[in-house]
Amino acid sequence: xxxxxxxxxxxxxxxxxxxxxxxxxxTELRYLAAEHHGAQQLDWTKVRLVLRRVEQELxxxxxxxxxxxxxxxxxxxxxxxxxTIAAAPHLLEIAQSLAEASLVxxxxxxxxxxxxxxxxTSSYGDPLPILVTALSDTAPQLAQAExxxxxxxxxxxxxxxAPLTPWLADQLTPLARYLPLLRSLVQLAMVTPTLLGTDxxxxxxxxxxxxxxxxxxxxxxxxxxxxTFERGRIVALKFDDSYAVDDLSKPYPEPPxxxxxxxxxxxxxFRDTNWSPDFPTSARIAADFYTYGRGMALDGVIxxxxxALQYLLEGLGAVTIEDTGEVVNADNVIEAxxxxxAPSPGQALNQAWWVQRKSFMGELAEAMRRKLETASEPLxxxxxxxxxxxxxxxxxxxxxxxxxEVAGILNRxxxxxxxxxxxxxxxMVVDANVGFNKASALVTKRIExxxxxxxxxxxxxxxxxxxxxxxxxxxxxxxxxRYDPVYAQMMQRCLWNYVRLYxxxxxxxxxxxxxxxxxxxxxxxxxxxxxxxxxxxxxxKQSLGLLFVLPPGGQITLEYRYRLPxxxxxxxxxxxxWRYDLLVQKQPGCDDTSVQVRVQLPSGGHLVHSxxxxxxxxxxxxxxxxxxxxDWQLELVYTQNAGQTRGKDAQ
Numbered sequence: 001x002x003x004x005x006x007x008x009x010x011x012x013x014x015x016x017x018x019x020x021x022x023x024x025x026x027t028e029l030r031y032l033a034a035e036h037h038g039a040q041q042l043d044w045t046k047v048r049l050v051l052r053r054v055e056q057e058l059x060x061x062x063x064x065x066x067x068x069x070x071x072x073x074x075x076x077x078x079x080x081x082x083x084t085i086a087a088a089p090h091l092l093e094i095a096q097s098l099a100e101a102s103l104v105x106x107x108x109x110x111x112x113x114x115x116x117x118x119x120x121t122s123s124y125g126d127p128l129p130i131l132v133t134a135l136s137d138t139a140p141q142l143a144q145a146e147x148x149x150x151x152x153x154x155x156x157x158x159x160x161x162a163p164l165t166p167w168l169a170d171q172l173t174p175l176a177r178y179l180p181l182l183r184s185l186v187q188l189a190m191v192t193p194t195l196l197g198t199d200x201x202x203x204x205x206x207x208x209x210x211x212x213x214x215x216x217x218x219x220x221x222x223x224x225x226x227x228t229f230e231r232g233r234i235v236a237l238k239f240d241d242s243y244a245v246d247d248l249s250k251p252y253p254e255p256p257x258x259x260x261x262x263x264x265x266x267x268x269x270f271r272d273t274n275w276s277p278d279f280p281t282s283a284r285i286a287a288d289f290y291t292y293g294r295g296m297a298l299d300g301v302i303x304x305x306x307x308a309l310q311y312l313l314e315g316l317g318a319v320t321i322e323d324t325g326e327v328v329n330a331d332n333v334i335e336a337x338x339x340x341x342a343p344s345p346g347q348a349l350n351q352a353w354w355v356q357r358k359s360f361m362g363e364l365a366e367a368m369r370r371k372l373e374t375a376s377e378p379l380x381x382x383x384x385x386x387x388x389x390x391x392x393x394x395x396x397x398x399x400x401x402x403x404x405e406v407a408g409i410l411n412r413x414x415x416x417x418x419x420x421x422x423x424x425x426x427x428m429v430v431d432a433n434v435g436f437n438k439a440s441a442l443v444t445k446r447i448e449x450x451x452x453x454x455x456x457x458x459x460x461x462x463x464x465x466x467x468x469x470x471x472x473x474x475x476x477x478x479x480x481x482r483y484d485p486v487y488a489q490m491m492q493r494c495l496w497n498y499v500r501l502y503x504x505x506x507x508x509x510x511x512x513x514x515x516x517x518x519x520x521x522x523x524x525x526x527x528x529x530x531x532x533x534x535x536x537x538x539x540x541k542q543s544l545g546l547l548f549v550l551p552p553g554g555q556i557t558l559e560y561r562y563r564l565p566x567x568x569x570x571x572x573x574x575x576x577x578w579r580y581d582l583l584v585q586k587q588p589g590c591d592d593t594s595v596q597v598r599v600q601l602p603s604g605g606h607l608v609h610s611x612x613x614x615x616x617x618x619x620x621x622x623x624x625x626x627x628x629x630x631d632w633q634l635e636l637v638y639t640q641n642a643g644q645t646r647g648k649d650a651q
Contacts, residue, residue, distance in 0.1 A: 132232030184413035211589035218589030279417025283400035315387030419539030435496030459569035473553030
């Protein structure tokens with residue numbers, strides 16, 4: 001007995017020693033990442049050495065913790081720390097899998113990326129073929145890393161089911177975002193050579209969306225580009241006015257009913273194909289219309305807005321327009337686009353202006369391509385990758401592929417702009433400027449989502465949408481199709497906005513706003529009925545649509561109330577413990593949105609933990625505040641007395 005006790009003590013001491021050492025090495029990794037901001041500066045050799053020590057320490061932790069890990073799954077009943085103890089084996093598996101995947105990637109891919117940097121630094125040649133070759137050569141290692149990441153993600157799903165301590169849950173929050181993203185990046189790297197045409201040309205449609213005239217997937221489709229890759233090279237890149245895509249000698253279908261009513265559209269044309277906020281749906285339609293009008297089969301669709309160009313130029317650096325010598329950078333690109341849209345001094349708004357008003361987009365795209373392929377100085381690849389991830393994560397770039405494997409990767413990364421399936425409370429606000437102007441650029445939006453949970457997991461929800469037009473007050477809202485000689489004047493116009501509130505299909509509307517647009521403010525000359533249009537929507541949702549007109553300087557608030565069924569808004573995860581989940585999806589192209597969420601717990605309810613942390617707690621009310629840059633997700637765990645639930649059921 002004495003020997004066993006001594007062995008237990010020694011083993012416990014060694015376990016604690018190796019655990020502390022592993023944490024110290026992980027802290028060192030964090031410092032390395034924080035201190036170095038460019039791929040050229042980072043000492044990859046040092047990173048690999050630290051990761052190798054992490055792997056060794058974790059292996060030692062696993063060895064010494066084996067007796068505890070066997071018992072851990074049976075200790076979930078312990079108060080306060082039971083969930084964390086039960087999750088310990090899964091957490092250790094995640095740590096080891098991440099370390100092993102990182103080492104595989106660093107051992108095989110980092111040297112090739114360094115070679116890529118050296119080649120482009122010395123010869124300033126096209127980096128894409130070099131990158132494609134590197135990814136093709138490391139395909140087995142990428143597959144090996146993907147296996148480790150897949151296992152880590154499976155273990156993470158188990159951890160998410162456990163009621164962790166608040167501190168640990170908060171520390172692990174980044175895993176929810178970065179683990180699926182890292183796996184998606186590795187998967188995407190595996191298929192990139194094929195996507196860039198190693199086995200034949202690949203043609204991709206580019207939708208240039210203008211968020212100043214907001215539409216469901218990010219903005220009015222201002223221009224259509226076609227980019228062709230072959231053997232890792234860009235062999236063709238061309239932009240055209242979106243109005244020029246359609247072949248009007250052929251028949252076209254009727255437009256969505258809202259476009260017919262508000263804009264008097266007779267036909268559904270290419271420029272209006274992004275009416276669905278579910279980008280895969282809109283992208284398929286846009287691709288079909290492009291093929292119908294141009295006769296070109298497509299391998300995918302890329303959508304980007306003005307903000308995306310700003311982000312990409314932050315990573316790429318300034319570019320020079322070849323014909324004029326104009327220098328365009330992240331600070332002036334949006335103003336440059338607006339300036340080139342307007343007619344030159346003395347030029348009338350005539351056919352000549354109409355034909356060339358969007359030509360700058362093609363000139364800018366060519367300048368960015370030239371900078372990428374023949375830069376006179378080495379590119380900062382880490383900065384460019386970070387800029388691309390930011391544009392993708394904030395939905396300023398959306399990607400669609402008809403290939404199921406690639407589509408699945410884009411969906412898991414959150415880059416496909418799809419309406420996400422969600423088994424709890426959900427909200428997405430989708431705006432569409434249907435007023436033939438750029439007024440969306442001057443409109444801000446505030447969303448208030450107030451949830452009152454009951455003892456049976458149901459809820460009553462109130463949603464308030466407040467829009468404020470920051471333009472100069474004055475003038476009447478007269479519907480007309482006209483172009484102003486100065487782009488800014490197109491912003492100082494009334495906003496005709498068709499807003500759709502996307503809710504769970506299970507939600508039961510209790511009250512909705514009523515807004516009548518008078519006849520004199522409608523192109524049709526007929527006033528609206530003022531009631532919301534209710535219909536099933538993409539992603540197993542329902543849509544509540546309504547048109548309103550907002551003059552410069554004006555403000556409007558729309559109020560909605562709905563009911564979520566019992567055991568649906570919140571579900572029981574343990575004895576007397578419940579969990580409420582909310583997903584607020586961001587509309588692409590829409591940045592000026594403030595969101596406040598208020599969750600009222602049932603009487604006698606107590607907060608256990610919340611991800612993210614609340615802004616404030618007032619009694620049983622939990623308050624959150626955020627700017628909606630990305631999709632926002634809430635996980636809130638609380639307890640309530642069992643007697644209250646039984647009493648509610650009896651009633």
